[in-house]
Amino acid sequence: MRILRIDSSAQTETSQSRRLSNRIIDGLHALGKSPDVTVRDLDKRLPQLDRAWIEANTTPIDDRTDYQRKTLALSDTLIAEIEAADTLIIGVALYNFSIPASLKLWIDLVCRTRKTFAYSEGKLKGLMTGKKAIVCFASGRTPFGSDIDFASGYIRHILGFIGITDVTFIAADKRFKDDQALIHADAAVDALIGQL
Numbered sequence: 001m002r003i004l005r006i007d008s009s010a011q012t013e014t015s016q017s018r019r020l021s022n023r024i025i026d027g028l029h030a031l032g033k034s035p036d037v038t039v040r041d042l043d044k045r046l047p048q049l050d051r052a053w054i055e056a057n058t059t060p061i062d063d064r065t066d067y068q069r070k071t072l073a074l075s076d077t078l079i080a081e082i083e084a085a086d087t088l089i090i091g092v093a094l095y096n097f098s099i100p101a102s103l104k105l106w107i108d109l110v111c112r113t114r115k116t117f118a119y120s121e122g123k124l125k126g127l128m129t130g131k132k133a134i135v136c137f138a139s140g141r142t143p144f145g146s147d148i149d150f151a152s153g154y155i156r157h158i159l160g161f162i163g164i165t166d167v168t169f170i171a172a173d174k175r176f177k178d179d180q181a182l183i184h185a186d187a188a189v190d191a192l193i194g195q196l
Contacts, residue, residue: 001028002084003086010093017092017093020170020185027190040078046074049109052068078109078110088159092151094137094149098150117161117163134167
């Protein structure tokens with residue numbers, strides 16, 4: 001099993017999304033499944049898209065300069081990490097009702113036409129098919145899937161956009177209101193591990 005683990009919480013030791021991701025991977029090891037894990041920690045900030053990046057991306061491959069190829073190199077690496085994985089484990093901390101800015105930067109760098117999605121006869125086709133995604137969703141007060149949760153629906157849409165439609169959410173939500181939230185999330189992780 002090849003896993004791409006993406007951590008987006010700015011917290012480390014106290015992050016619940018990171019803790020849940022750890023629990024999944026540790027549980028797989030405990031079952032003897034020995035996953036091959038690539039970690040992309042978005043606390044190490046990715047660059048924001050700029051004019052040079054967009055111009056490089058829209059230039060035909062054979063016409064790109066060395067500078068343009070260098071400009072797209074990180075994006076190519078991030079996409080290659082997705083391509084190599086069977087399963088993505090994405091830790092999402094809810095910040096101000098949406099995803100962390102660091103995760104949005106990752107999304108902008110991996111959503112590239114002819115690389116992760118394409119249009120054929122006017123229809124969208126995601127190119128990262130045949131993969132699973134597990135989203136470890138953590139919020140202090142915002143209920144998962146509620147009208148003020150602008151993260152989970154967006155993440156599901158983006159994953160589907162690039163072809164990943166098998167998406168499971170593990171939600172540790174309303175933690176400041178419900179002391180049982182983490183217990184329920186842990187139980188959901190434990191039930192999921194046996195199915196991987």
